Amino acid sequence: MKIESVDFFYLAMPQVTIAADGSQDALVVRVRAGEYEGWGECEAAPLPTIAAFVCPMSHGACRPVKEAVLGARIDGPNDIRAIARKVAYESMDLLQAPHCWSGIEMALWDLLGRARGVPAWSLLGWQQAFQKTPYASVLFGADAQETLRRARNIRSKGFRAVKFGWAPFGASVDADADQVAAVAEGMGPDAILLIDAGQIFGDDVDAAASRLPAMEKAGVMLFEEPFSGHAYRAYGELAKRSSRVRMAGGEAAHNRHMAEHLIDYGSVGFVQIDCGRIGGLAPAYDVARYADARGVTYINHTFTSNLALSASLQPYAGLQEHRLCEYPTDLQPLAAELTETRIVPDENGQISVPDAPGLGVTLDPAALETYRVDVEIRVNGDLIFRPPTL
Amino acid sequence: MKIESVDFFYLAMPQVTIAADGSQDALVVRVRAGEYEGWGECEAAPLPTIAAFVCPMSHGACRPVKEAVLGARIDGPNDIRAIARKVAYESMDLLQAPHCWSGIEMALWDLLGRARGVPAWSLLGWQQAFQKTPYASVLFGADAQETLRRARNIRSKGFRAVKFGWAPFGASVDADADQVAAVAEGMGPDAILLIDAGQIFGDDVDAAASRLPAMEKAGVMLFEEPFSGHAYRAYGELAKRSSRVRMAGGEAAHNRHMAEHLIDYGSVGFVQIDCGRIGGLAPAYDVARYADARGVTYINHTFTSNLALSASLQPYAGLQEHRLCEYPTDLQPLAAELTETRIVPDENGQISVPDAPGLGVTLDPAALETYRVDVEIRVNGDLIFRPPTL
Numbered sequence: 089m090k091i092e093s094v095d096f097f098y099l100a101m102p103q104v105t106i107a108a109d110g111s112q113d114a115l116v117v118r119v120r121a122g123e124y125e126g127w128g129e130c131e132a133a134p135l136p137t138i139a140a141f142v143c144p145m146s147h148g149a150c151r152p153v154k155e156a157v158l159g160a161r162i163d164g165p166n167d168i169r170a171i172a173r174k175v176a177y178e179s180m181d182l183l184q185a186p187h188c189w190s191g192i193e194m195a196l197w198d199l200l201g202r203a204r205g206v207p208a209w210s211l212l213g214w215q216q217a218f219q220k221t222p223y224a225s226v227l228f229g230a231d232a233q234e235t236l237r238r239a240r241n242i243r244s245k246g247f248r249a250v251k252f253g254w255a256p257f258g259a260s261v262d263a264d265a266d267q268v269a270a271v272a273e274g275m276g277p278d279a280i281l282l283i284d285a286g287q288i289f290g291d292d293v294d295a296a297a298s299r300l301p302a303m304e305k306a307g308v309m310l311f312e313e314p315f316s317g318h319a320y321r322a323y324g325e326l327a328k329r330s331s332r333v334r335m336a337g338g339e340a341a342h343n344r345h346m347a348e349h350l351i352d353y354g355s356v357g358f359v360q361i362d363c364g365r366i367g368g369l370a371p372a373y374d375v376a377r378y379a380d381a382r383g384v385t386y387i388n389h390t391f392t393s394n395l396a397l398s399a400s401l402q403p404y405a406g407l408q409e410h411r412l413c414e415y416p417t418d419l420q421p422l423a424a425e426l427t428e429t430r431i432v433p434d435e436n437g438q439i440s441v442p443d444a445p446g447l448g449v450t451l452d453p454a455a456l457e458t459y460r461v462d463v464e465i466r467v468n469g470d471l472i473f474r475p476p477t478l
Numbered sequence: 479m480k481i482e483s484v485d486f487f488y489l490a491m492p493q494v495t496i497a498a499d500g501s502q503d504a505l506v507v508r509v510r511a512g513e514y515e516g517w518g519e520c521e522a523a524p525l526p527t528i529a530a531f532v533c534p535m536s537h538g539a540c541r542p543v544k545e546a547v548l549g550a551r552i553d554g555p556n557d558i559r560a561i562a563r564k565v566a567y568e569s570m571d572l573l574q575a576p577h578c579w580s581g582i583e584m585a586l587w588d589l590l591g592r593a594r595g596v597p598a599w600s601l602l603g604w605q606q607a608f609q610k611t612p613y614a615s616v617l618f619g620a621d622a623q624e625t626l627r628r629a630r631n632i633r634s635k636g637f638r639a640v641k642f643g644w645a646p647f648g649a650s651v652d653a654d655a656d657q658v659a660a661v662a663e664g665m666g667p668d669a670i671l672l673i674d675a676g677q678i679f680g681d682d683v684d685a686a687a688s689r690l691p692a693m694e695k696a697g698v699m700l701f702e703e704p705f706s707g708h709a710y711r712a713y714g715e716l717a718k719r720s721s722r723v724r725m726a727g728g729e730a731a732h733n734r735h736m737a738e739h740l741i742d743y744g745s746v747g748f749v750q751i752d753c754g755r756i757g758g759l760a761p762a763y764d765v766a767r768y769a770d771a772r773g774v775t776y777i778n779h780t781f782t783s784n785l786a787l788s789a790s791l792q793p794y795a796g797l798q799e800h801r802l803c804e805y806p807t808d809l810q811p812l813a814a815e816l817t818e819t820r821i822v823p824d825e826n827g828q829i830s831v832p833d834a835p836g837l838g839v840t841l842d843p844a845a846l847e848t849y850r851v852d853v854e855i856r857v858n859g860d861l862i863f864r865p866p867t868l
Binding site: 469 | 490522524
């Protein structure tokens with residue numbers, strides 16, 4: 089088969105706020121080849137990502153992503169990896185390219201799985217998909233009281249594990265300690281607690297380290313993204329200063345190397361990969377195996393739709409010991425309505441990786457229409473992008 | 479002063495080819511504040527970069543670059559660094575943002591220098607600007623004979639140092655050895671020889687190492703970008719396998735951390751920074767000092783206009799021992815015509831960092847008109863970008 093078309097559907101809520109809530113818009117990708125189609129989702133700013141696909145060429149190492157994709161052969165997993173190498177080389181100077189390719193790559197696994205009638209995790213190389221323990225992934229309340237209320241609510245829904253993150257965390261050592269204590273109190277005994285700093289400390293190791301005592305006291309397991317995604321040395325220094333809390337990061341990785349460096353130089357205990365950014369399922373699968381071989385736990389990073397959630401589970405579906413799974417619980421309507429398929433915890437609070445062909449998720453066409461953002465891009469009078477039709 | 483406007487001028491040659499020639503298009507930035515204006519240039523794919531400035535917000539950590547820039551105070555160098563931190567944090571999930579911010583940051587130093595009547599290198603913190611020794615930066619010929627001809631031509635123009643790069647280098651060990659020998663023969667004795675692999679070996683250390691003997695024999699000083707810009711470990715391993723040729727890289731760095739990691743983990747002997755990608759002059763200046771303190775030589779990376787060339791010289795203007803300077807000799811007409819100011823070697827073959835205010839370069843408005851690419855972007859019917867007027 090040859091890749092015949094790649095279409096980007098840009099969706100957004102009517103109002104987008106400065107909350108760190110990645111489900112307020114979406115860039116969904118449809119790929120068609122032969123009689124088949126597959127769907128993926130970029131975790132990316134939609135307009136620059138669309139531009140990365142359709143833009144005019146700047147030179148041989150700064151070509152639009154479409155050049156490596158349209159018309160390429162897609163008969164098996166090795167073809168996906170071959171196109172990935174071509175994108176990496178021919179679009180090396182187009183910084184946005186990995187975020188653009190990620191959604192396309194995801195759609196190609198979906199398409200190939202549908203063509204062969206097997207789930208994507210099987211095509212990746214796993215013999216079996218193990219259940220995962222979802223942790224509710226939510227934002228801190230504006231104050232400790234609000235966070236306490238949220239934590240109690242999450243526990244009452246049956247979640248034993250939770251991640252609280254982002255502002256106002258980072259405001260002050262005392263306020264952050266109160267927030268962390270509220271999480272612990274609200275979740276009660278035997279809970280698994282994760283704290284996400286959302287890169288607030290830049291590369292200031294002392295500032296991040298001053299938050300460790302409150303986290304050690306509350307029994308926090310993991311401290312996510314204290315620093316910017318590239319500041320590996322800061323991660324490594326903080327890891328040395330922590331006794332029980334382990335460092336986590338990786339969502340910013342837009343290639344396999346970045347995730348490996350975070351493990352090797354950043355000494356993280358957990359590596360968290362977003363398939364919508366790292367280049368899709370194949371590099372995420374490579375990172376999962378790399379992490380497993382080094383005693384580092386792999387966790388998906390997902391804060392959008394159940395399509396992205398399914399994609400994010402495939403790369404480590406076969407790693408039984410890597411049990412935790414990020415599970416967004418407060419999706420905006422567009423992300424919730426995007427898929428007819430819903431991945432929900434069973435009576436034991438566990439979720440299963442879909443075993444239907446491809447990513448195993450059926451989209452709801454109505455959502456693609458309801459939340460559509462109309463984009464038109466013209467270059468020298470030529471219309472090079474407009475919204476695709478369903 | 480407050481930043482009142484940021485305008486992007488997208489220029490391109492009528493025909494853009496797959497040659498690795500970054501001067502085939504350009505994205506020039508004009509910033510206005512108070513009575514002043516400054517000019518910069520992004521080394522980036524123009525359309526995605528424009529989109530990174532004007533796109534709708536996705537969430538609080540994925541905002542368009544304009545949000546941190548327009549209306550911001552710009553009274554001194556610390557204001558530029560403050561805006562940079564805001565862009566890095568609020569646009570952390572917008573991958574293209576650093577390439578967009580780079581041209582704006584450059585224009586802000588130009589503007590501030592003009593407002594104060596001092597060159598940008600002085601604002602950065604240097605007491606004095608030392609002359610640099612330009613090396614001619616050219617592409618390999620299609621075969622060794624053509625490369626020999628080019629090398630002889632460059633030597634006849636008075637250049638003692640040359641860098642040859644990109645395809646067909648990487649084709650085979652023997653063909654590459656012939657190419658390297660042709661460079662050495664054409665340049666004659668006492669030449670400084672640099673070879674640029676253009677990332678052709680991905681992260682394949684053995685493949686890159688197989689090219690070392692021919693380079694050692696030819697007396698090559700520096701082996702640039704054998705690997706992808708993120709593959710620090712591969713750089714480090716190759717460095718261990720080389721006796722005299724030293725590794726070089728850094729042009730892909732889109733933040734200070736990447737350049738520092740290439741030094742710390744990649745063991746490069748030369749770090750080559752493009753101000754149009756790393757976030758402008760301030761992070762490049764930081765990297766220059768970081769390199770100097772660690773015995774690593776800083777070199778500018780520039781393959782576009784003399785505006786970008788001037789910007790690229792500012793960060794290490796005050797480092798007398800860091801002598802080499804990349805100097806593109808075969809610019810496309812758009813890049814050559816863009817500036818009235820021309821930075822040319824003196825009778826001793828040396829070039830001087832401009833000492834006129836700001837970046838010290840005057841643009842030719844005619845080039846902005848002649849090579850203009852008309853872009854229009856509409857979102858939900860609103861025209862969010864069209865070419866600015868002069």
